[in-house]
Amino acid sequence: MAANYWDSTQRKYWTFTKQQLAQERRKNEEADRALVQQFPLPDRRLLSIHFNHQLCKLARPLSVRQQAIATAQIYVRRFYLKVEIRRTNPTLVLATALYLACKMEECPQHIRMVLAEARHCWDTTLTDTSKLGECEFSLISELNSQLIIHHPYRALAEYTATFALSAEESALAWSIVNDHYLTDLPLLHPPHVIAVTAIFLAVVLKPTQGGLGVSAQGVQGVLQSLSATMGQSSPARGGGAATSAPGTPGGSLGGGGGAAAQNRMMGLVSWLAESSVDIEAVVDAMQELLSLYEIWEQFTNNLCKDQIAKFVKARGLDK
Amino acid sequence: MNQPSTNTPILSAGSVPSAAASARATQAQALKNSVQAAFNDPSDSSQAMFAGYSSKKCVNERYRIIGFISSGTYGRVYKAQGRHGQIGEFAIKKFKPDKEGEIQYTGISQSAVREMALCTELAHPNVVHTVEIILEDKCIYIVFEYAEHDLLQIIHHHNQPTRRAIPARTIRSILYQLVQGLLYLHKNWVMHRDLKPANIMVTRAGKVKIGDLGLARLFYKPLHSLFTGDKVVVTIWYRAPELLLGSRHYTPAVDLWAVGCIFAELLSLRPIFKGEEAKMDSKKTPPFQRNQMQKIVEIIGLPTKERWPLLTSMPEYSHLNGLAAGNPRVSRPVGLENWYKQCLKNNQYPDGQSPESPGADGLSLLQGLLEYDPHKRLTAEAALSHPYFTGPMEKPSENCFEGSKIDYPNRRVSQEDNDIRTSSLPGTKRGGLPDDSLIGRPAKRLKEG
Structure with missing residues (x-):
C-alpha cells in the first residue's frame, strides 16, 4: 500500500527477475513473430528515451509534475510488457497514460486539455476524446487496476x-x-x-x-x-x-x-x-x-519516431 | 422534532401485496429481466484492438444478478451470485457514466479511478474485500464480497417503537472492528472521508467492514492541497468541525470525528448532530454550514482557542460568534456528558460499567473522538487502546452479534430497477423504498469540483 511497499501490488505483481521479464517478452514476440520481424524497432531504452521526451513535451504546457510523468512511464512500461507495441498506437498510449497518471497523482487534467495539447505539441492525428477514454479502459484492464505506484x-x-x-x-x-x-x-x-x-x-x-x-x-x-x-x-x-x-x-x-x-x-x-x-x-x-x-549516445529522436510511424501507418493504428 | 419514527418504515420487512400471485410472478420475472438488462449493453465491441477495447471478462458471464440494492451519485449496486461456483454472494457496483445514456467513452472520473486503485491495493478483515474489477462496454463494475447488513439498517431496526437499544456489547464490538479497519487505512495513508452508518457493512457473521472508498484518497504529501480537489467531503452530519470551519489541510482526524458521531448514533439511535445542509451557491463556493455547526455547539458548546489553539486561524472562524446571538441553546449547551447520561437513561442502559452498558469509559471515548481540536482528537491507534476497549472486561468480540439474540432482517433486494439509464436520484436509495434523502437523510455528498 501507499506507505507499505512490501504489501503493495507493485511488489507482488509487478516486480520481476530479469529472466521472467525476458521470458514474458519472448512469449509476446513469438505470438506476433511476423509483425515483430516486419517492423524492427530500436533498443527498448532508446524507445523509452523517445517516450520520455514526448511525455515531457506534453506535460510542460499542462504543468504536470514530475511524479505524474514517472507514474505514466511506469504505466507504459507495464502495458507494453503485456501488449505488443506494434499492435498499438504509442502516441495514444502515452497520452492516455499521462491522463490517467495525473488522476492517480492527484493533479487531474481534463481529457480535452490532454488531447488538445497532444495535438498541439506532438503533431498527431488524435482528435477524439473517446479514443483516449477507450484506451484508458485498455490500460486499466491490462494493469489489473493496480495503479498505485511507489516511487523512489x-x-x-x-x-x-x-x-x-x-x-x-x-x-x-x-x-x-x-x-x-x-x-x-x-x-x-x-x-x-x-x-x-x-x-x-x-x-x-x-x-x-x-x-x-x-x-x-x-x-x-x-x-x-x-x-x-x-x-x-x-x-x-x-x-x-x-x-x-x-x-x-x-x-x-x-x-x-x-x-x-x-x-x-x-x-x-x-x-x-x-x-x-x-x-x-x-x-x-x-x-x-x-x-x-x-x-x-546513439539516441536520435527521429529514428524512433520514424520506426514507430512505419507500423502505425502501415497498420492504420492511428485511425 | 427528530422523531425517529419517520425513519422506521424504511427497512421493516416489507409486506407483500396480495395481488394475484401469477400476475406477480410474471411481473417479477419481467423486472428480473430488467435488472439483468442493466448488465446488458446493446453496443458491441466487435471492432479490432485499438480500434476498440473489448473486455476479457464479462460481468454477465461470470455473475447472475439477483437484484438491485441501492443507488447513489456514483451509480448503482446490485446483488449477485457467481456462475462458476464462486463462494458466497456479491455486491456489484456499477459506475454511472458521467452523463446518462453516454454512448461514448468520456474518461473515467477521478473518484472512480481512486476507488478502483484503492480497492485493488487494500486488504484487511475490516475493509470490504474487492473480488475483482471488470471493465466492459464503457462501464466499470467493482465486485465486492456481499454483506447482509450495514449500520444504518441496524440502527433503523432498533429504531422502531417496540424495539430496544442496540446491546452494549454489540456496539463495543462494532466500534472496535470499525476502528481497526480505520487504523489500517490510516497506516496506509488512506483517508476514508465519508464514514457514516450506511457505509459501514456488517456480515451475517458479525464482521464489520468499512465500505465505499469512493471518496477515499491518499494523503501522503499530496501534490495539491486536499482542498483543491474536493471542495466538500463527508456527509454533513458526520463532518468534522475543522471541515465546517473551512480548513484546507485537514487530516485523518476527520474520520475519527465521524467515528464519534457513529458511536453516538449507535447509542441513541439517531444522528447526534442532525443539521441541515446549506446548498452550494451559484458561484460554487462552499457556504458556511451554519446549521450543522450550530447543532454541534448546542451539545458540546462553542470551541475555545484555549482548547483549540489554531481555532482563530480557521477561514470561517468569524462565523462562530454569530452563532450565539439570540440562540439560548448555543449559549447554554447541553454538554456532552449530560447528553450521554440522558441517552443511556432513555435507552435503558444500566448504570455503571458492565458488558450491558458503555458506562463512564464510553463517555470518555466519545469525548476523545468528539474533540474539537483535530490534533487532540484520538487517533485510530489511541482509540484502540482506550479503556473502553482494553478495560477489565473481556476483549471486544470479533463477531458483533455474539451473545445477541436479535435477528436482523436481510438486506432488501428489489427487482424494481426500471431503467438503469434514467432513474437515479442522488442519495442513498435503498431497495424498493423511497430515497433516503427524501425522508431526512442528507444527500450523500457533492461531487468534486
Missing part, C-alpha cells in the same frame, strides 16, 4: 537528509532517479534500492560537468568497494559496463577533492553494508544505469 522520490528525500548531500548532488541524484524510468529497473527492484543507487552515482558522478558526466574510474571504484562488501572478489561483477563505457569523460573522482570524496564514498559503502539494502541489487541497478548512459 520519497526514499531519496529521506536519504538526502541522512547523508547530507549537497544541493548539486541531491539534484543529480533526483535526475538519476528520473533516468531510471528509461530502463527496466522499476520492474526489477524496490524503490529504495533505486534511491540508494542514485545517491551512490550522484556522489561519484560530477554534477559540475552537467548531467551525464560519468567518471568511469570513480564508478569502477564504487563497484569494486561494493563487490568487496558483498564478499565477492570476482572483478567481473564490478567490471562490465563501467570500464567499457566509451565517450564518457574520464578524470578522477571529484577532481581536486578526490580524497574527501573518497572518504565520503567509503562512508556510504559502510552504511550500505550495515543496512539491510540488497547490495547486489544496488550494483545491478548501477550497471543498468551506466549502460543506459552508454546507449544514450
Whole structure:
C-alpha cells in the first residue's frame, strides 16, 4: 500500500527477475513473430528515451509534475510488457497514460486539455476524446487496476537528509532517479534500492560537468568497494559496463577533492553494508544505469519516431 | 422534532401485496429481466484492438444478478451470485457514466479511478474485500464480497417503537472492528472521508467492514492541497468541525470525528448532530454550514482557542460568534456528558460499567473522538487502546452479534430497477423504498469540483 511497499501490488505483481521479464517478452514476440520481424524497432531504452521526451513535451504546457510523468512511464512500461507495441498506437498510449497518471497523482487534467495539447505539441492525428477514454479502459484492464505506484522520490528525500548531500548532488541524484524510468529497473527492484543507487552515482558522478558526466574510474571504484562488501572478489561483477563505457569523460573522482570524496564514498559503502539494502541489487541497478548512459549516445529522436510511424501507418493504428 | 419514527418504515420487512400471485410472478420475472438488462449493453465491441477495447471478462458471464440494492451519485449496486461456483454472494457496483445514456467513452472520473486503485491495493478483515474489477462496454463494475447488513439498517431496526437499544456489547464490538479497519487505512495513508452508518457493512457473521472508498484518497504529501480537489467531503452530519470551519489541510482526524458521531448514533439511535445542509451557491463556493455547526455547539458548546489553539486561524472562524446571538441553546449547551447520561437513561442502559452498558469509559471515548481540536482528537491507534476497549472486561468480540439474540432482517433486494439509464436520484436509495434523502437523510455528498 501507499506507505507499505512490501504489501503493495507493485511488489507482488509487478516486480520481476530479469529472466521472467525476458521470458514474458519472448512469449509476446513469438505470438506476433511476423509483425515483430516486419517492423524492427530500436533498443527498448532508446524507445523509452523517445517516450520520455514526448511525455515531457506534453506535460510542460499542462504543468504536470514530475511524479505524474514517472507514474505514466511506469504505466507504459507495464502495458507494453503485456501488449505488443506494434499492435498499438504509442502516441495514444502515452497520452492516455499521462491522463490517467495525473488522476492517480492527484493533479487531474481534463481529457480535452490532454488531447488538445497532444495535438498541439506532438503533431498527431488524435482528435477524439473517446479514443483516449477507450484506451484508458485498455490500460486499466491490462494493469489489473493496480495503479498505485511507489516511487523512489520519497526514499531519496529521506536519504538526502541522512547523508547530507549537497544541493548539486541531491539534484543529480533526483535526475538519476528520473533516468531510471528509461530502463527496466522499476520492474526489477524496490524503490529504495533505486534511491540508494542514485545517491551512490550522484556522489561519484560530477554534477559540475552537467548531467551525464560519468567518471568511469570513480564508478569502477564504487563497484569494486561494493563487490568487496558483498564478499565477492570476482572483478567481473564490478567490471562490465563501467570500464567499457566509451565517450564518457574520464578524470578522477571529484577532481581536486578526490580524497574527501573518497572518504565520503567509503562512508556510504559502510552504511550500505550495515543496512539491510540488497547490495547486489544496488550494483545491478548501477550497471543498468551506466549502460543506459552508454546507449544514450546513439539516441536520435527521429529514428524512433520514424520506426514507430512505419507500423502505425502501415497498420492504420492511428485511425 | 427528530422523531425517529419517520425513519422506521424504511427497512421493516416489507409486506407483500396480495395481488394475484401469477400476475406477480410474471411481473417479477419481467423486472428480473430488467435488472439483468442493466448488465446488458446493446453496443458491441466487435471492432479490432485499438480500434476498440473489448473486455476479457464479462460481468454477465461470470455473475447472475439477483437484484438491485441501492443507488447513489456514483451509480448503482446490485446483488449477485457467481456462475462458476464462486463462494458466497456479491455486491456489484456499477459506475454511472458521467452523463446518462453516454454512448461514448468520456474518461473515467477521478473518484472512480481512486476507488478502483484503492480497492485493488487494500486488504484487511475490516475493509470490504474487492473480488475483482471488470471493465466492459464503457462501464466499470467493482465486485465486492456481499454483506447482509450495514449500520444504518441496524440502527433503523432498533429504531422502531417496540424495539430496544442496540446491546452494549454489540456496539463495543462494532466500534472496535470499525476502528481497526480505520487504523489500517490510516497506516496506509488512506483517508476514508465519508464514514457514516450506511457505509459501514456488517456480515451475517458479525464482521464489520468499512465500505465505499469512493471518496477515499491518499494523503501522503499530496501534490495539491486536499482542498483543491474536493471542495466538500463527508456527509454533513458526520463532518468534522475543522471541515465546517473551512480548513484546507485537514487530516485523518476527520474520520475519527465521524467515528464519534457513529458511536453516538449507535447509542441513541439517531444522528447526534442532525443539521441541515446549506446548498452550494451559484458561484460554487462552499457556504458556511451554519446549521450543522450550530447543532454541534448546542451539545458540546462553542470551541475555545484555549482548547483549540489554531481555532482563530480557521477561514470561517468569524462565523462562530454569530452563532450565539439570540440562540439560548448555543449559549447554554447541553454538554456532552449530560447528553450521554440522558441517552443511556432513555435507552435503558444500566448504570455503571458492565458488558450491558458503555458506562463512564464510553463517555470518555466519545469525548476523545468528539474533540474539537483535530490534533487532540484520538487517533485510530489511541482509540484502540482506550479503556473502553482494553478495560477489565473481556476483549471486544470479533463477531458483533455474539451473545445477541436479535435477528436482523436481510438486506432488501428489489427487482424494481426500471431503467438503469434514467432513474437515479442522488442519495442513498435503498431497495424498493423511497430515497433516503427524501425522508431526512442528507444527500450523500457533492461531487468534486
